[in-house]
Amino acid sequence: MMRTNVRKKPLSKAMLLPMPAADARAISLENHLALVAMRNGNGNVDLMLGLFKIVYMACLLYEAIHGRGELDLFRDAEGVLTRSMARAKRDEAWCIPAEEAVALEKIVTLYDQYLATLPAHRFVHARGRLHRFIASKAISPIAYERTPPLSDSDE
Numbered sequence: 654m655m656r657t658n659v660r661k662k663p664l665s666k667a668m669l670l671p672m673p674a675a676d677a678r679a680i681s682l683e684n685h686l687a688l689v690a691m692r693n694g695n696g697n698v699d700l701m702l703g704l705f706k707i708v709y710m711a712c713l714l715y716e717a718i719h720g721r722g723e724l725d726l727f728r729d730a731e732g733v734l735t736r737s738m739a740r741a742k743r744d745e746a747w748c749i750p751a752e753e754a755v756a757l758e759k760i761v762t763l764y765d766q767y768l769a770t771l772p773a774h775r776f777v778h779a780r781g782r783l784h785r786f787i788a789s790k791a792i793s794p795i796a797y798e799r800t801p802p803l804s805d806s807d808e
Contacts, residue, residue: 668774677768684761691737692754696747704757705734709786711764712795713779714771727795729756 671677684707687700712727733753741747749757767775786794 664772664774668777669772671770672768672773672776674769677765680768681765684764688749688754688757688761691747691749692751694746694748696737696741696749698741698747701734701738701741701747705731706783707764708734708757708760709783709794710776710779711760711767713782714767714775715763717775717779724795726756726759730760731793731795733757 684703687696687703687707690696690700691704708727708730712724715727716724733749733756736753737747737749782794
């Protein structure tokens, strides 16, 4: 099979720059409010899924920048959310105990930094990878250190 040289369309200026500051602040506020609501026992399934999305997006962005070597913080946060989800399934409150929230607080802060500084195309790429994970039968995009990353071929 012959491969042809297919040139990718150059990225637009908007894709090369960080997202507008007002958009980044709005997303950041929503993320922090979700975490506070969950810490205060006022959570729900939508807030929980939003926190999973933040953890996975931050992890995929981190991995794109630094590689898969140091993902323990993301695994810890995923574990916190998984335990919280299990409690909710047992008809306990939708909450994240304060002593378990540290990893999530760090990730929400890291995601804030990414929102403010990374070019928009990084988020588009990470969102595509997240959607491929959701459509797959994989349990987690970060569960095991030796898990191969989700394919980048759909860029």
